[in-house]
Amino acid sequence: xxxITQSPKYLFRKEGQxxxxxxxxxxxxxxxxxxxxxxxxGLRLIYYSQIVNDFQKGDIAEGYSVSREKKxxxxxxxxxxxxxxxxxxxxxxxxxxxRGTYEQYFGPGTRLTVT
Amino acid sequence: DAKTTQPPSMDCAEGRAANLPCxxxxxxxxxxxxxxxxxxxxxxxxxxxxxxxxxxxxxxxxIITEDRKSSTLILPHATLRDTAVYYCIAxxxxxxxxxxxxxxxxxxx
Numbered sequence: 001x002x003x004i005t006q007s008p009k010y011l012f013r014k015e016g017q018x019x020x021x022x023x024x025x026x027x028x029x030x031x032x033x034x035x036x037x038x039x040x041x042g043l044r045l046i047y048y049s050q051i052v053n054d055f056q057k058g059d060i061a062e063g064y065s066v067s068r069e070k071k072x073x074x075x076x077x078x079x080x081x082x083x084x085x086x087x088x089x090x091x092x093x094x095x096x097x098x099r100g101t102y103e104q105y106f107g108p109g110t111r112l113t114v115t
Numbered sequence: 116d117a118k119t120t121q122p123p124s125m126d127c128a129e130g131r132a133a134n135l136p137c138x139x140x141x142x143x144x145x146x147x148x149x150x151x152x153x154x155x156x157x158x159x160x161x162x163x164x165x166x167x168x169x170x171x172x173x174x175x176x177x178i179i180t181e182d183r184k185s186s187t188l189i190l191p192h193a194t195l196r197d198t199a200v201y202y203c204i205a206x207x208x209x210x211x212x213x214x215x216x217x218x219x220x221x222x223x224x
Contacts, residue, residue: 042202042214043159058211090158103149104212106158
């Protein structure tokens with residue numbers, strides 16, 4: 001059963017702690033993305049990666065870090081430097097090719113609450 | 116990437132066609148129009164995309180005006196399960212999508 005998995009669905013942390021969100025895909029997609037969504041708002045891009053061992057900052061990368069050691073995995077760490085970490089985090093993936101554009105497939109999301 | 120403008124909400128009767136408009140007057144020649152939808156507390160779902168020509172798939176039809184400054188997503192026979200926030204996005208080949216606040220479509224029984 002192909003798709004993108006994110007775990008856990010709900011995550012609670014104390015302020016000042018780093019936390020890592022998992023994202024795995026078995027779609028053989030080259031590109032992976034992390035977005036953040038706040039209540040009533042659209043999605044904002046945090047980081048994206050188009051190839052293993054390489055990634056680029058999105059619009060709101062401050063306070064976050066990522067790694068891409070395997071094609072299938074793109075974990076996101078929310079560090080204590082992120083001032084407002086409570087949000088809904090979404091991971092996505094897409095193929096890359098010579099067609100120029102490809103749709104993104106999203107995981108179910110992780111809702112992070114930091115108190 | 117071009118900015119898009121959508122109405123914040125729309126209603127549609129179950130079984131009728133839902134027509135969701137989107138303005139993207141600053142779209143550039145190589146930018147595509149994408150539509151995604153998000154059911155409450157789930158990840159967005161890709162619906163359809165196009166460049167110049169009208170497109171149709173099993174979910175919806177996309178009508179793009181000749182000047183490409185606006186488009187309409189058509190759900191031909193809306194069901195209660197189509198209630199969601201619909202995002203219209205204009206983006207290029209970088210695959211960096213900019214999501215606005217979208218249109219909340221409420222399908223009424």
